[in-house]
Amino acid sequence: MKSDENLHTPARAPTASTPAKELELQNVLGRVVGAVHTSFADSDRANYGDLAPDVVVWPGSADEIVEVLRAARPAATRVAVSGAGTRARHRWPPPDGRLRIALDMQRLTNILRLDETSLLVQSQCGIQLRVLEEALRRESLTLGPLPDSVLGSTLGGLLADPTPLAYSPLAGALIDACLGVTVATPAGGLLETRVAPRRATGPDLTRLYLGAGGALGVLTDAVLRVRRLPEHQQAVLFLFPAPVAAVLCAREALARGIHPARFVVLGNERATKSLVGGAFGLPSGLAALLSGPEELVEVQRLLLEGIAREHGGSELPQQDADRWRTMHPDPVSRDRPRAHAFLPHGRVKAALPALAERAEERQLRLVVEQLDLQGSQVWIGTEGPEDDSLADLSGILEALGLRPRRARHGSALAERLRAQLDPAHVLLSPRWH
Amino acid sequence: MTNLAPRETAALAAALTSALSPARVSRGEAERLIYARDMWPRTLLALRDNRPLVAPPDFVVWPEQAREIAEVLRIAAEHHVAVVPWGAGSGVCGGAMTIRGGISLDLKRMSAVLEIDADDHLATFQAGILGQILEDQLNLRGLTLGHFPSSIYCSTLGGWLAARSAGQCSSRYGKIEDMVEELEVVLGDGQIVRCDAHEFPNLQQLIVGSEGTLGVITQATMRVHRLPETRIFRAYRFPRVAAGAEGIRRVMQRGLRPAVLRLYDELDSLIASLGDESGDQRTMLSSLLGLVIGGKSEEPAAPPGVRQEESRGKHLKRRLLKSMLSRAGLLNRFGELVLPHVAGGCLLIIGCEGTAALAETEAALAHAELLAAGGRDLGEGPGLRWFEHRHAVSYKQSPLYVAGGFVDTLEVATTWGRLLDLYTQVRRAISPLAIVMAHFSHAYPEGCSIYFTFSAAAEPRGRAERLYDDIWRRGLSAVVRAGATISHHHGVGFSKASFMADEHGHGIEIYRQLKQALDPHGVLNPGKMGL
Numbered sequence: 001m002k003s004d005e006n007l008h009t010p011a012r013a014p015t016a017s018t019p020a021k022e023l024e025l026q027n028v029l030g031r032v033v034g035a036v037h038t039s040f041a042d043s044d045r046a047n048y049g050d051l052a053p054d055v056v057v058w059p060g061s062a063d064e065i066v067e068v069l070r071a072a073r074p075a076a077t078r079v080a081v082s083g084a085g086t087r088a089r090h091r092w093p094p095p096d097g098r099l100r101i102a103l104d105m106q107r108l109t110n111i112l113r114l115d116e117t118s119l120l121v122q123s124q125c126g127i128q129l130r131v132l133e134e135a136l137r138r139e140s141l142t143l144g145p146l147p148d149s150v151l152g153s154t155l156g157g158l159l160a161d162p163t164p165l166a167y168s169p170l171a172g173a174l175i176d177a178c179l180g181v182t183v184a185t186p187a188g189g190l191l192e193t194r195v196a197p198r199r200a201t202g203p204d205l206t207r208l209y210l211g212a213g214g215a216l217g218v219l220t221d222a223v224l225r226v227r228r229l230p231e232h233q234q235a236v237l238f239l240f241p242a243p244v245a246a247v248l249c250a251r252e253a254l255a256r257g258i259h260p261a262r263f264v265v266l267g268n269e270r271a272t273k274s275l276v277g278g279a280f281g282l283p284s285g286l287a288a289l290l291s292g293p294e295e296l297v298e299v300q301r302l303l304l305e306g307i308a309r310e311h312g313g314s315e316l317p318q319q320d321a322d323r324w325r326t327m328h329p330d331p332v333s334r335d336r337p338r339a340h341a342f343l344p345h346g347r348v349k350a351a352l353p354a355l356a357e358r359a360e361e362r363q364l365r366l367v368v369e370q371l372d373l374q375g376s377q378v379w380i381g382t383e384g385p386e387d388d389s390l391a392d393l394s395g396i397l398e399a400l401g402l403r404p405r406r407a408r409h410g411s412a413l414a415e416r417l418r419a420q421l422d423p424a425h426v427l428l429s430p431r432w433h
Numbered sequence: 434m435t436n437l438a439p440r441e442t443a444a445l446a447a448a449l450t451s452a453l454s455p456a457r458v459s460r461g462e463a464e465r466l467i468y469a470r471d472m473w474p475r476t477l478l479a480l481r482d483n484r485p486l487v488a489p490p491d492f493v494v495w496p497e498q499a500r501e502i503a504e505v506l507r508i509a510a511e512h513h514v515a516v517v518p519w520g521a522g523s524g525v526c527g528g529a530m531t532i533r534g535g536i537s538l539d540l541k542r543m544s545a546v547l548e549i550d551a552d553d554h555l556a557t558f559q560a561g562i563l564g565q566i567l568e569d570q571l572n573l574r575g576l577t578l579g580h581f582p583s584s585i586y587c588s589t590l591g592g593w594l595a596a597r598s599a600g601q602c603s604s605r606y607g608k609i610e611d612m613v614e615e616l617e618v619v620l621g622d623g624q625i626v627r628c629d630a631h632e633f634p635n636l637q638q639l640i641v642g643s644e645g646t647l648g649v650i651t652q653a654t655m656r657v658h659r660l661p662e663t664r665i666f667r668a669y670r671f672p673r674v675a676a677g678a679e680g681i682r683r684v685m686q687r688g689l690r691p692a693v694l695r696l697y698d699e700l701d702s703l704i705a706s707l708g709d710e711s712g713d714q715r716t717m718l719s720s721l722l723g724l725v726i727g728g729k730s731e732e733p734a735a736p737p738g739v740r741q742e743e744s745r746g747k748h749l750k751r752r753l754l755k756s757m758l759s760r761a762g763l764l765n766r767f768g769e770l771v772l773p774h775v776a777g778g779c780l781l782i783i784g785c786e787g788t789a790a791l792a793e794t795e796a797a798l799a800h801a802e803l804l805a806a807g808g809r810d811l812g813e814g815p816g817l818r819w820f821e822h823r824h825a826v827s828y829k830q831s832p833l834y835v836a837g838g839f840v841d842t843l844e845v846a847t848t849w850g851r852l853l854d855l856y857t858q859v860r861r862a863i864s865p866l867a868i869v870m871a872h873f874s875h876a877y878p879e880g881c882s883i884y885f886t887f888s889a890a891a892e893p894r895g896r897a898e899r900l901y902d903d904i905w906r907r908g909l910s911a912v913v914r915a916g917a918t919i920s921h922h923h924g925v926g927f928s929k930a931s932f933m934a935d936e937h938g939h940g941i942e943i944y945r946q947l948k949q950a951l952d953p954h955g956v957l958n959p960g961k962m963g964l
Contacts, residue, residue, distance in 0.1 A: 115850050117849045185943070187942075197880040198877070199597070200925070204642060207635040210633070210635065211633025292688045295794050302790070345553050373658070374553050374614065405629075413624075413626055416951075417634070
């Protein structure tokens with residue numbers, strides 16, 4: 001947060017020892033965003049972790065961001081975008097002798113337009129998703145089923161650095177709901193991609209910037225598809241003798257056209273106890289939140305019931321399903337170390353029993369979620385001693401040949417594009433080192 | 434880049450032959466003519482007048498592996514010649530034309546089915562595989578891609594991806610860019626790369642739709658589905674386009690995903706009813722129109738260049754058709770005033786498919802929405818007839834050219850809030866010059882595509898191309914003013930290139946930078962896409 005004392009205190013007064021470059025930058029930034037929204041104060045700069053900026057600016061518009069980038073190029077300055085989470089959490093590239101500007105988006109939080117006919121919302125990227133979702137719900141709309149941990153991100157943060165958590169079989173990935181963006185480019189231009197449901201007019205330039213970690217351009221606002229609040233929802237919960245059966249049941253359901261708002265395989269008893277609040281005698285569970293018109297939900301429920309029986313599953317009473325729905329937590333606690341990897345359906349029988357065994361040995365929760373027809377994400381999380389580390393958990397998955405579908409920011413091809421689009425390397429990103 | 438001098442030709446021939454093999458490099462006259470153009474209607478006008486529009490390729494080559502393509506691109510850069518990738522040549526925007534000579538790179542010898550994985554619902558094919566063959570191979574295993582463009586018999590997977598194509602069931606299965614899991618691409622500098630759908634930034638979605646200007650797609654892994662257990666069709670009659678469009682919006686925004694959802698405007702509904710023998714679609718007006726432009730030919734057409742005496746009936750029909758086409762503005766105005774009252778309104782067809790219980794429930798829910806929007810139930814007949822003939826319409830355009838007219842299509846898309854304005858503006862822009870009709874399809878919760886078909890007189894000769902260009906200029910200008918996209922699924926190619934700056938704004942500079950990064954020598958399909 002911007003220190004209150006700096007809301008009205010301009011940048012610190014220059015002294016004889018203030019470097020000339022810094023003075024010049026101070027003047028330029030003060031002209032662009034206003035002195036009151038520019039800070040060299042230590043107390044403000046300390047909020048950005050190892051980014052260690054020389055100055056923090058809080059732009060109030062896309063045009064101001066464009067001007068900041070234009071000012072940065074000749075000054076050989078680097079600019080890093082900061083939303084809610086990047087301030088202290090990420091690991092930034094080490095200092096390289098160039099001045100660093102932290103571009104804090106917290107003034108860009110307006111909902112610009114809500115098109116209820118087309119079910120689209122255009123919002124500035126500094127808005128927290130929870131705030132956006134609350135505003136939509138007041139209009140009986142929603143971004144879709146999203147876990148609580150995702151709602152804490154800013155819109156720009158999620159679009160620049162997507163998480164596999166922002167996905168449901170019903171709504172798809174939130175990043176796929178983005179139909180258009182406005183981007184301040186490193187060259188000092190403003191790109192506004194035309195919004196249409198789909199296009200065939202060359203490369204999808206929106207996709208160039210989504211997931212780029214802020215290294216190719218600064219997302220200033222985005223147009224997202226929204227949904228009407230569900231007409232009807234029903235949770236269902238099944239128990240299975242083994243996690244493989246539960247995953248194969250889920251895959252079959254998807255293949256037959258059942259797309260729940262949420263679909264979770266509780267891979268072991270630890271997960272079942274934690275996420276449903278009880279032990280039921282069978283090690284694995286499958287929880288689904290069906291959503292849509294009531295008639296469709298009912299048909300899906302009956303079909304799912306039949307598929308579960310085919311795979312050796314048995315349905316739990318509605319109160320247990322409702323308890324899971326009420327609790328609705330993240331796959332594992334956000335505060336505890338956790339690791340995830342992609343599990344293709346073709347490897348479920350080979351890899352999942354071994355993973356379940358390791359999870360039991362290490363007292364880990366095992367959850368399978370974000371299922372689609374190609375595979376799913378397996379999540380393991382510790383409830384053990386505090387010295388369990390993320391690297392250790394990832395190692396368990398890697399030993400079984402399981403890896404995340406991770407971004408390849410550093411690929412040679414990505415670097416080639418970056419060199420073309422930002423030859424002066426103005427933009428800094430925690431994802432590109 | 435222009436056609437080569439003899440010494441340059443010899444050097445290039447030697448290099449290409451060494452890289453591929455003599456049998457897979459051709460400088461034959463016939464090949465050069467065939468590969469000079471795709472199915473862009475403007476080139477048909479030029480051909481009719483015996484005037485080739487463009488410089489034919491200097492060579493046609495048939496690579497069999499990605500590394501051969503890499504070598505061809507290296508040779509092309511060395512000799513400063515263009516390379517134009519070629520699938521089946523059925524594009525309608527001039528994207529595969531060789532406007533600067535060079536090398537036409539035909540992918541059809543790279544057409545293998547590499548792997549079909551029913552567990553992971555993934556299938557990998559080489560890019561030169563024809564669409565129907567791809568679908569047939571999946572069907573053998575109980576699977577489907579769910580992608581059914583009307584050109585499925587004469588288009589390739591690589592061409593689909595290069596143009597961002599859409600199939601008739603896109604409302605359920607998505608467009609081609611939604612289906613691709615991984616690509617193998619040869620970039621302009623010869624580097625062979627793989628692009629995954631899950632990596633960031635998403636380089637795959639830069640290659641898809643780039644129409645051969647950034648790289649040559651050599652193979653693709655696609656997401657596939659189970660074949661549907663059942664298909665349920667139904668049709669409805671709406672009094673006006675607006676009511677039908679509202680019906681589509683209600684269905685899609687309720688969360689339903691029919692495979693097919695098509696609304697024809699009044700004139701298109703009338704034309705669609707020409708093939709209906711059952712009588713419930715037939716009106717006196719459609720019977721009259723059918724006499725003029727529909728129905729089977731009473732005698733076989735003569736081969737090109739051979740004079741044949743026409744029957745009097747056929748001669749009269751042709752004269753009447755030409756007369757109608759040259760009075761397009763008047764006819765359009767007449768249609769707007771009269772058709773809503775005599776032609777029976779707008780036809781909507783819906784098709785739901787999948788697991789039987791789900792498809793039936795979805796169809797019932799859609800039925801309620803469409804009735805609530807003012808639709809009148811017509812039963813399953815029109816939908817079944819559409820399904821039976823769904824690929825045929827593209828092959829029925831020849832009679833218009835023979836009769837002295839031309840026909841083309843303009844497919845655009847926008848959000849629901851702008852859709853009717855788009856429809857009105859494009860019609861208003863084109864209708865003084867051409868008979869225009871439209872259908873709405875490829876529906877989404879946030880919007881829809883409009884597919885305009887227009888036809889005008891192609892005579893007097895010499896003026897036809899000017900008229901054609903004028904129609905397109907007016908039509909696309911109206912699209913841009915309406916805030917819509919200039920292409921939903923046919924692509925840009927050469928025909929719409931001049932509007933790319935309007936479409937993308939500052940983005941066209943970004944596209945040029947991508948081109949510089951991925952095709953630094955500028956050999957790939959130069960002169961296209963407004964670059």
